[in-house]
């Protein structure tokens with residue numbers, strides 16, 4: 534993907550340089566290969582979603598990017614330097630999944646501290662207002678609801694002028710209004726040339742927000758493209774129909790070009806990489822499908838098709 538020619542609002546060098554570069558990065562925890570030979574480059578002005586099933590290695594990859602862990606092998610560059618240096622320069626803001634909030638301080642105190650520590654901090658009141666937490670400024674951070682706590686984490690990640698914002702499942706627990714406000718703020722930052730990388734399980738959010746989607750599976754990068762490219766790459770289409778009488782599942786499972794079949798009551802849902810041929814074969818079985826629908830995959834189904842295919846490939850290799 535071509536990097537947009539965007540200049541960040543920093544005093545730093547012109548930002549043609551990659552924001553992040555992973556090259557052959559590996560990280561294992563005992564027998565678990567959490568990040569496997571990961572190579573990728575992020576460019577200025579990109580909004581990138583990191584997707585993957587539970588345990589795929591998303592948080593591990595973000596921890597490596599933030600210098601919270603060291604890779605076993607491979608190299609990681611952030612703005613051409615080490616993650617630790619990039620963070621010390623105030624170029625990276627992060628919002629992680631859990632932990633990190635001090636106890637027994639107020640919201641305003643913790644945000645003030647973050648601003649005091651940031652080399653390019655925004656005014657405290659502005660940070661509070663942007664995260665919509667001005668009205669809870671005097672509350673203790675350990676007395677907040679889940680969604681309020683998430684907003685405070687968001688404020689911590691955006692207390693200063695960062696060129697890269699890293700977010701691990703940022704909108705978990707946020708209500709619809711908070712979620713919309715959150716993404717509106719992120720969009721403004723991207724419009725100003727910042728890069729946003731976020732891990733999520735909300736595929737509709739990735740589809741709507743990201744201009745690039747990375748899919749991790751058992752630590753490996755198995756897809757990298759726009760949401761549209763990933764949907765097209767999954768190739769499969771959805772076929773749905775109803776059948777009357779007893780359903781012969783083994784016969785359905787033997788249909789050509791299948792990626793998956795699911796039977797629920799009288800309804801059959803098929804993913805196929807050649808819908809015309811599969812539907813033809815359904816009629817060939819002498820069946821009379823009713824309410825027949827053929828549709829392209831959403832990002833969610835494309836994601837499932839790609840990760841299922843990767844699992845099947847790995848099973849075959851074993």
Ligand SMILES: Nc1ncnc2c1ncn2[C@@H]1O[C@H](COP(=O)(O)OP(=O)(O)OP(=O)(O)O)[C@@H](O)[C@H]1O
Nearest residue numbers: 562565566567585586587588589590591592593594
């Ligand atoms: N500190 C650790 N010690 C041992 N194993 C770990 C550690 N951190 C992660 N793992 C393992 O590494 C793999 C990748 O975990 P990771 O948390 O990176 O996945 P994830 O994609 O973020 O998952 P989720 O969507 O569930 O948050 C998992 O099998 C996990 O159990």
